Amino acid sequence: MHKPHDSAHLHVTGQSEFVDDRIRMQNEVFIEVIYSPHAHAKIKSIDSSRARQLCGVEGIFFGQDFHENLWGTIFRDQPLMATSEVNFAGEVIALVAATSPAIAAQARKLIQVQYEILPAILTIQDAISQESFIAGSRKIERGDVTHALKSSPNQLQNNIIIRGADHFYLESNVAVAYPKEDGQIEIHSSSQHPSEVQHVVSHGLGLPSKNITCIVKRMGGGFGGKESQAAPIAAYAALVAHKLNRPARIVLTKDDDMIMTGKRNPFENTYQVGFDDNGRILALDAQLFSDGGAYADLSTSIMERAMLHSDNAYYIPHMRVVGQVCRTHFHPHTAFRGFGGPKGVAMIEKIIEEIAHALKMDPLDVRKINCYDNHERNTTHYDQKVENNCLPKLFSDLESECQYRRRRKSIDEHNQLAIRTNLSVLKGISLTPVKFGISFTTRFLNQANALVIIHRDGSLQVSTGATEMGQGVNVRIAELLSTELGLPRTQVRMMPTSTDKNANTSPTAASSGTDLNGAAALLAVRRIKSRLSALALKLFEIPESRWARHTAGLGTEAEISVPNSIETNDPNAHADWNSGIASFSDIQFQDGHVFHKDNPQKRISFHSLIVEAYHNRISLSEYSHYKFPGLSFNKLTGKGDAFLYFTQGVACSEVSIDRDTGETKVQRVDIIMDLGRPINEALDLGQVTGGFIQGMGWVTSEKLFYKDGLLLSHAPSTYKIPSIQDTPREFNVRLFNNNENRPNVRGTKAAGEPPLLLCISIWTAIHDAMKHLPNYRQAYPTMELPATNEEILKALYPEKFKRWNTP
Ligand code: MTE
Ligand code: QUE
Ligand code: MOS
Numbered sequence: 001m002h003k004p005h006d007s008a009h010l011h012v013t014g015q016s017e018f019v020d021d022r023i024r025m026q027n028e029v030f031i032e033v034i035y036s037p038h039a040h041a042k043i044k045s046i047d048s049s050r051a052r053q054l055c056g057v058e059g060i061f062f063g064q065d066f067h068e069n070l071w072g073t074i075f076r077d078q079p080l081m082a083t084s085e086v087n088f089a090g091e092v093i094a095l096v097a098a099t100s101p102a103i104a105a106q107a108r109k110l111i112q113v114q115y116e117i118l119p120a121i122l123t124i125q126d127a128i129s130q131e132s133f134i135a136g137s138r139k140i141e142r143g144d145v146t147h148a149l150k151s152s153p154n155q156l157q158n159n160i161i162i163r164g165a166d167h168f169y170l171e172s173n174v175a176v177a178y179p180k181e182d183g184q185i186e187i188h189s190s191s192q193h194p195s196e197v198q199h200v201v202s203h204g205l206g207l208p209s210k211n212i213t214c215i216v217k218r219m220g221g222g223f224g225g226k227e228s229q230a231a232p233i234a235a236y237a238a239l240v241a242h243k244l245n246r247p248a249r250i251v252l253t254k255d256d257d258m259i260m261t262g263k264r265n266p267f268e269n270t271y272q273v274g275f276d277d278n279g280r281i282l283a284l285d286a287q288l289f290s291d292g293g294a295y296a297d298l299s300t301s302i303m304e305r306a307m308l309h310s311d312n313a314y315y316i317p318h319m320r321v322v323g324q325v326c327r328t329h330f331h332p333h334t335a336f337r338g339f340g341g342p343k344g345v346a347m348i349e350k351i352i353e354e355i356a357h358a359l360k361m362d363p364l365d366v367r368k369i370n371c372y373d374n375h376e377r378n379t380t381h382y383d384q385k386v387e388n389n390c391l392p393k394l395f396s397d398l399e400s401e402c403q404y405r406r407r408r409k410s411i412d413e414h415n416q417l418a419i420r421t422n423l424s425v426l427k428g429i430s431l432t433p434v435k436f437g438i439s440f441t442t443r444f445l446n447q448a449n450a451l452v453i454i455h456r457d458g459s460l461q462v463s464t465g466a467t468e469m470g471q472g473v474n475v476r477i478a479e480l481l482s483t484e485l486g487l488p489r490t491q492v493r494m495m496p497t498s499t500d501k502n503a504n505t506s507p508t509a510a511s512s513g514t515d516l517n518g519a520a521a522l523l524a525v526r527r528i529k530s531r532l533s534a535l536a537l538k539l540f541e542i543p544e545s546r547w548a549r550h551t552a553g554l555g556t557e558a559e560i561s562v563p564n565s566i567e568t569n570d571p572n573a574h575a576d577w578n579s580g581i582a583s584f585s586d587i588q589f590q591d592g593h594v595f596h597k598d599n600p601q602k603r604i605s606f607h608s609l610i611v612e613a614y615h616n617r618i619s620l621s622e623y624s625h626y627k628f629p630g631l632s633f634n635k636l637t638g639k640g641d642a643f644l645y646f647t648q649g650v651a652c653s654e655v656s657i658d659r660d661t662g663e664t665k666v667q668r669v670d671i672i673m674d675l676g677r678p679i680n681e682a683l684d685l686g687q688v689t690g691g692f693i694q695g696m697g698w699v700t701s702e703k704l705f706y707k708d709g710l711l712l713s714h715a716p717s718t719y720k721i722p723s724i725q726d727t728p729r730e731f732n733v734r735l736f737n738n739n740e741n742r743p744n745v746r747g748t749k750a751a752g753e754p755p756l757l758l759c760i761s762i763w764t765a766i767h768d769a770m771k772h773l774p775n776y777r778q779a780y781p782t783m784e785l786p787a788t789n790e791e792i793l794k795a796l797y798p799e800k801f802k803r804w805n806t807p
Helices: 008-012 049-053 101-110 124-129 145-150 194-205 230-244 254-260 299-308 341-359 363-370 391-401 404-421 473-485 513-539 606-615 681-700 754-770 789-796
Strands: 029-035 041-047 057-062 092-098 112-117 133-142 154-162 174-180 184-189 212-216 248-251 267-275 281-291 318-326 425-438 447-454 460-464 492-494 587-590 593-596 599-605 621-627 645-658 664-674 730-736
Touching: 029 101, 029 230, 029 254, 041 092, 049 057, 049 101, 057 101, 057 230, 092 101, 092 230, 124 267, 124 281, 124 318, 133 299, 145 267, 145 281, 145 318, 154 341, 174 230, 184 194, 184 230, 194 212, 194 230, 230 248, 267 341, 281 299, 281 341, 299 318, 299 341, 341 363, 341 425, 341 754, 363 391, 363 425, 391 404, 391 425, 391 645, 391 664, 391 730, 404 425, 404 645, 425 754, 447 513, 460 473, 460 513, 473 492, 473 513, 513 587, 513 593, 513 606, 513 621, 593 606, 599 606, 645 754, 664 681, 664 754, 681 730, 681 754, 754 789
Parallel strands: 029 248, 184 212, 281 318, 460 492, 664 730
Antiparallel strands: 029 092, 041 112, 057 092, 133 318, 154 267, 174 184, 174 248, 267 281, 425 645, 447 460, 447 621, 587 593, 593 599, 645 664
């Protein structure tokens, strides 16, 4: 049974409340931003006198107005507003607050900033040659790579150029801040990380955290873009609210949001690979360089994940991967669905294609021969064992289900005919896997807490640190809890995320929202359930006339007392989530009733039990903390268990490309994903489909155009995200049946990011379509990622486009 998203009926009827839907207060002010159009410049002077004269302008604010003008999620290296020098186009210099959005917009135009333009670093290559880096270089290594490369029968070396992408969430960055009594501020933000907002505001304004509450009800999409970068936006609203003692609202336009905020990190990776005549990889030496932009943001963690995913699904006995984040003069790049994963995976999948091309093999055979197995070839280059590995089965299932071999043959025949007879359409097919590690690679982030309240009518309010961005984390947690208590999902209300209920939380990121917060909430519910079970056992022995609801007011009966919780508080005791709670498992919670499994006829309604619990002074609330067990990854050695488990999947994509226009059409996609035991299959299918299509945009049409570091493609008119017309003509998605994911809550697997990485199959299928062309019979086609129409034309007609260089 497919249960819809809990906000679905609200979204389609326009009733969902987003931050900017909050009713405006009478004395509220509206904030506009003033940012640099230059990538690197000295600020010589700022003249705001004309803006100040405008009627309705209530204040103009600068970096100096912050108590501490500094923030940064991992490294605190970024000013909230630039004061003397700007380091990227879109860097905020000033805020203007006015009584209406129109006046604020008018005032913004009147503020004059004089710049002295400085030379800017705008390519990874320039950053490397000038040694402009963020943090040090990192290395993960196994075996003797140098020797194994030298002794390999075949070797090749090449590089891959990967561009960024915009998150294109529908709701731009937004915040409203309310000043409250006694120096408190309440901030409503569209953020994946309310604790970070609280933290940044607290530092920025010099107020203790106890004075700052950040509330996140929902986002209109986040996709990683609101993990770190929502915080300074919220700090702007908080600053103005604090200074003027009036509510303050900031709502970025799409254009401002795209220009100001960071995107997926571009990468340029080089590699040397050694392999045998069967296509088996013997050694890989890879160097990863990313464009971090002007400040650190999350780029070092993103690089780490890229390094940890450079193996993707393949066992590589001797492997070295070195990573370095470059400091350029672009907006600080940030988390984006998949984090670093897609940049490692794109590289290794290109390598596989090149090996197949060199050996004249089908790339699928090269993939299968290198795939992790369940025997000896099942440890990663960072020494984590790939447990419960489904990849070989996923490969063989999809190969036969989508009739890969038959279609491969007919596509090859079509291409030969097309080249002989000069037909414009070429076809390509490619089948690629994903193995995505679930956990934050920074261990301390893998914790969550939850507050569960059962009210006297038997309905629940649940608060966790997870934020809802459309992915359905609220539904998943509500279903997890309602199933545990045998109640309909509608009996559980997920409350807005708020730092006054759930503190010290991690961002809702790394696909772990449900895994962490759902587990914490389930622990809380199980504690209450153990008390209720103990109570039920006693109630079964007592005639109903003596129950507390009739007697507690008079005090005629002795109170029933139960142990506070029969469960251990050690979350690691829950290493196996498939087993129920040990004690009281004889008491069943089903269909709104509670009964002993040996006597199902004798039932108490859940509601009655709650009423009895209340009248016997048994607590109906719990607060719980949970952490992933068993993580041992050591960043200094690059070794250990970095992940709780892996989400795996495979996709086969068929494309056609038009040799006259360079246009790609995705004709057919088949996906099988292993999501363990799904909590809500409909939601998971939505995540798989949506993630894949979002990735498809990145690998095909979404190209960011900059001029001197200023983004020119800052609206859908110039930045091409996939439309419904671009989706695969035939799209088959199915989930793989896997009951064995014991480490994770209820045996489920995270679905948020992993499916995005399957989009690489489209990029490799585009290459596949070209390989029959005379100029690509020897050399593998050279294209950047994304393979835009222009990029495809360039690869088709390299001579013609030799002098044609896009910015
Ligand atoms: N799905 C929707 N609809 N909107 C989003 O913003 N973000 C993705 C993914 N799916 C996103 C989404 C990203 S980047 C992550 S990390 C996960 O959802 C976060 O949520 P989860 O951990 O609850 O899966
Ligand atoms: C995946 C992620 C994140 C990550 C590591 C991952 C992420 C994130 C951080 C991070 C790291 C260090 C910090 C910090 C955050 O690491 O989203 O505050 O000090 O924020 O593998 O998604
Ligand atoms: Mo997702 S990129 O981890 O927010």
